[in-house]
Amino acid sequence: MTAARHRGRSILLTSGLAIALAAFALPFYWLVVAATHSSSEIFDSPPPLLPGGHLAANLRTLQDTAQFGRVVLNSLLIAVIYTLCAGAVCALAGYGFAKYRFRGREALFGLLMLGLVIPAQVTLVPLFQMMAELRWLNTYQAVIMPNLALPFGIFLMRQSMAALPDELLDSGRIDGCGELRLFWKVVLPPMKPALAALAIFLFLYQWNDFVWPLIVLRDSASYTIPVALASLQGLDDTDYGAILAGTAAAAIPMALVFLALQRQFVSGLLAGAVKE
């Protein structure tokens, strides 16, 4: 291929993909624009294409109609507590399965992995009844507890922990380290990148989760952001300026965090996902 033809193809491919990316990014751009306009402005013809000055008013409406501050706090607390607890459960189990040989290991791991293929819907009704019997409806633990032993997280952790050299563990043991201290002092530090990827995944998963919170959070004071937004959308007199401001508040911080950490995240996640 001549240099000129090579460059021509390069420009063609890059600009073609740029157009595709623009189509993919358009909804994001428009979300930012719409969040700063009033409901009537959003549906003007022509629609607004640049940000306006209505963001503060939209957030105020959101606060008045949906206690949005409280809702954001619920979402944040639930996602943080979930990430810490589920991260601990998955890391412990992943380590146990990756670095010890014990009776029943394969069978127990296989059992946990069944959770990947069984549709979540099968457990919705009985789980709801359990939460009602425990009197946990409208509580954080009702949202958090059922998904702590997340099969995908355990799978991911086992993959990463398996890469840890056995010599490292043995030398720790020779130095008289107990098994739990070994986990804390020797295993976890080199696992930081994998743990970061797991944490991002868990946080995103909980932050965006909808069906389960929708079912167990029946009182609007306990809503998470997705549940609150969906409930607002159902109203007869829907204020789309306010709803889209809330949508932006839910999506944009996540997108920014993800942008900052994506290299780690994608490589950490894929290390476990696409091996043969």
Add this chain to the structure above:
Amino acid sequence: MTATLTGRTAPAAPSRGAAPRSRPRRRVAPYLFVLPALLLFAAFKIYPIGRSFVISLHKTVGGTERFVGVDNYTRLLGDPLFWTALKNTSVILAVQVPLMLALATGLAVALNSTLLRGRAVFRLGFFLPMVTGLVAYGILFSVLLSKDYGLLNWLLDLFGADPVPWLTDPLWAKASLGLALTWHYTGYNAVILLARLQAVPAELYDAAAVDGAGAWTSFRHVTLPGLRPALLLTTVLSTIGTLQVFDEPYVLTGGGPDNATLTIGVYLYQNAFKYFDFGYASAIAYALAVLIGILGMIQFRLLGEKP
């Protein structure tokens, strides 16, 4: 992924002279590490799965549960709404999933090309929709696709096209649902395929080029075979996801218009948490689980093992 799960079934290695050090503590330790996960899993996954089956054999009448045997399942077979939901879900599966995976494959190949400038930006941009929650983008799309005032119809109007009843016409509503799903998941699938693509040895492409293979031939004979395991993974994941699809139709169309976007997931939710017919909802859930199992197995047969 399944290959990995079973691939590590290595027999217990010979004890490598560590026998004298295996104190009782070390024999108990692994069980303690996996215990929290197992307890939580048993309580919140295995027990509910069993209980769901028991519920599916009951009918709630005036607050008390009455055993009705397989009545809920026979009712399912004769329920036109269930068949509508099944048909809608199948249409999405048959149309949206292949289109999206073809798009994702093309995208992965493009993102992997050395001809592309600024690859990092592109990879990031296409993966970003995945970060957006289902509810958030469902709401966003419902506004973008609004018939009289939506941005998309305004753009169409600029080009002289008639407005499209995106969410109010049964056929277009299905298309809109497909559009939203494609927007959300294409980049995600492309990243999985891309990771696999990078493991295809460059020598294979060089060899193909030496043999005089054009772009299409080398795609067919080097890229596609190399992608096979990742394609299987993305196909199975997309199938499972599509069969369960709930959030998008719930937020975007509420299952309407005229049940055109009623999916099995939405129908199950309606029966359980709108009509509080838990027995019937559980029967639907089990039918769904069986369906996912069957389709998963067929796909592994078709795509998994080389003949």
